[in-house]
Amino acid sequence: MKKTKMKLHPAVIAILLTALIATACSQAASNSGGASSNAESGTAANGAARNADSESGEKKEPIELLLFKWGGITLTQTEVEHYFNGPVQKKFPHITVKLIDVPEGSDIEPLLTQGIVPDIIFGGSYQAIDEAGLAEPLAPYKEKFGYDDGRLKRTVADATELRSGSNQLPFSINLPVIYYNKDIFDRFGVAYPEDVKTWDEILGIAKQLTRTDGGVNYIGIDLAPARLGSGLSLDVIDPKTNRAAITSPEWVKVYETLKQLYEIPGFIGPDNHYRWTEKDDIFYTDQNLAMYSHNLAQLVGPLEELRKQGVTLNWDFAPHPNFKEALGSSIEINVHSMTLSKAGKHKDEAYQVMNYMLSEEVQRIVTRNGRVSVLDIPELEQEYGADIEVLKGKTLGNIFKAEPRTPHTPNILEGKITKYLTEAAGEIALHGLDVNSALRKAKERIDKDLETLEKTKS
Known part of the structure; x- marks a missing residue:
């Protein structure tokens, strides 16, 4: 599909430059010993805040990823705790996800100018996100951390390709x-x-x-x-x-x-x-x-x-x-999708969280709590809504x-x-x-x- 290349919004350019400078300074401090950072890391508060990665055991600095909900889509704080923070903090204990609710009909730009920058954008038209200069291409991250679209329902994979050139990751189907x-x-x-x-x-x-x-x-x-x-x-x-x-x-x-x-x-x-x-x-x-x-x-x-x-x-x-x-x-x-933000400060971690949302473990939680999985696993549909009391006794097969x-x-x-x-x-x-x-x-x-x-x- 032919895509029109959009220029980065000036606000996004400024944010990206700031992020790059901050990253360079951080790396320089790390390479030179980072005396003040090392001193602070010895405090009890920072010591308590550090976590060990669930797989490698390596201690990592805590990271907060900002998840922008955009485009009139539904995602509650309760759902963020169920779908994101609960599973993510088991697999990536140093990562927490914070929801930023962008009201329906509102633009992201005012938040950007305030320095509130998304790491992940949930919902929103990919074309609009791309035009705003916020869509990060996913190919390098898929190659680095892996991705298997063969797990997806064919209609989901086709829609994702059509809507974003596969530069979004699907989260759930809104039937x-x-x-x-x-x-x-x-x-x-x-x-x-x-x-x-x-x-x-x-x-x-x-x-x-x-x-x-x-x-x-x-x-x-x-x-x-x-x-x-x-x-x-x-x-x-x-x-x-x-x-x-x-x-x-x-x-x-x-x-x-x-x-x-x-x-x-x-x-x-x-x-x-x-x-x-x-x-x-x-x-x-x-x-x-x-x-x-x-x-x-x-x-x-x-x-x-x-x-x-x-x-x-x-x-x-x-x-x-x-x-x-x-x-x-x-x-x-209607696929509720996630976009990796070009302006984000933690792109590697954000992509890994997005990709983890497509694990069978997380998609089962998503399914049991009232959203339809994007995975091609028919038995997941049998578990739809199992953890929601209001769906007890409803004719779920009609969905x-x-x-x-x-x-x-x-x-x-x-x-x-x-x-x-x-x-x-x-x-x-x-x-x-x-x-x-x-x-x-x-x-x-x-x-x-x-x-x-x-x-x-x-």
């Missing part, structure tokens, strides 16, 4: 499912969606459940255009022309499906409210959404936290549906009935223009615009923005 509220189904005497396979069937169920009852507006399901398009691996930007690709017959099918949803009596709520899943927590806060097409990582953790607080919800999993021509698949594979799809061609500008997909849906839902007109209008807006962005970059 899509249908969460459904059993109490709403029971309230209206509708059968659970246990064997549903197509969006047409889902819409049929949604019609039965979308109604006002007891002063509550119940919604059968809400769907987003990008998610439906992902079920067919549709490009938003044509990789050949670098213009909008959203007027294809497949995109028309996506919006015709949305049109059917919007035409269900009662779906459009008071004040023309039609986007019911703008926030992740609607399923367990408002509890008026009967079915929710979402990913495991976004809801399983919060539902477990609620359970610990004594808040329960009567729910289960249904298999993720798709269009008739794509049965057996769900949506494009794995639909295979994730190969991603569409990535484009770094896509995130800047997908708002027009939502606007097109709004034109249909609220203004009665026909599908073809809405898509042509959106295409014109996207193409205009793409032209402007191209001129700005040149």
Whole structure:
């Protein structure tokens, strides 16, 4: 895949130069005896802080690796302790991992200018990370410390190659499912969606459940255009022309499906409210959404936290549906990945930690705590969620009935223009615009923005 070389951001260049100077000074001090460092190392505090490597027995200075969570991805402090610090401190006792949560929609640059520099970036678009000058090529580290992508599920390896040229390491797969509220189904005497396979069937169920009852507006399901398009691996930007690709017959099918949803009596709520899943927590806060097409990582953790607080919800999993021509698949594979930071001060150690996350030992912990392993070890799926109480009694097999799809061609500008997909849906839902007109209008807006962005970059 042809990659555009991006210039390092000035802030990153300054940080890298500072890191190189600091490293050189440290090495010079070490070579000359490092008197003050040796004196300090004799103190009780530093003596207690030193650890022995679990394999070699060699004493090493303590290292703290900063793990940036970026791009609206879910990773809690509890998960960092489970997945990273617990296993890592057994294998590399001198290393600890500290989570830095970069809020969704925020840029990394302000942190860099404050001198807060990542060693590992969890999540985020590889193209955006590379453009910021923060993506360290992994080939030298794979050669030095080893790496075996033959352990990975083929779809994971393919997606990693497509998205980053294999310059990221995968961590887990964020599979899509249908969460459904059993109490709403029971309230209206509708059968659970246990064997549903197509969006047409889902819409049929949604019609039965979308109604006002007891002063509550119940919604059968809400769907987003990008998610439906992902079920067919549709490009938003044509990789050949670098213009909008959203007027294809497949995109028309996506919006015709949305049109059917919007035409269900009662779906459009008071004040023309039609986007019911703008926030992740609607399923367990408002509890008026009967079915929710979402990913495991976004809801399983919060539902477990609620359970610990004594808040329960009567729910289960249904298999993720798709269009008739794509049965057996769900949506494009969503791999939560790790990027080695070019600005990091401990690249060797950070890579070793990243690689260790792909060991069977760690991936088993990941699996048992509610994330799906990237390893091609079928029996791990049998252990999915075993250590999470909220998943006890759930139909976990439904999670794995639909295979994730190969991603569409990535484009770094896509995130800047997908708002027009939502606007097109709004034109249909609220203004009665026909599908073809809405898509042509959106295409014109996207193409205009793409032209402007191209001129700005040149």
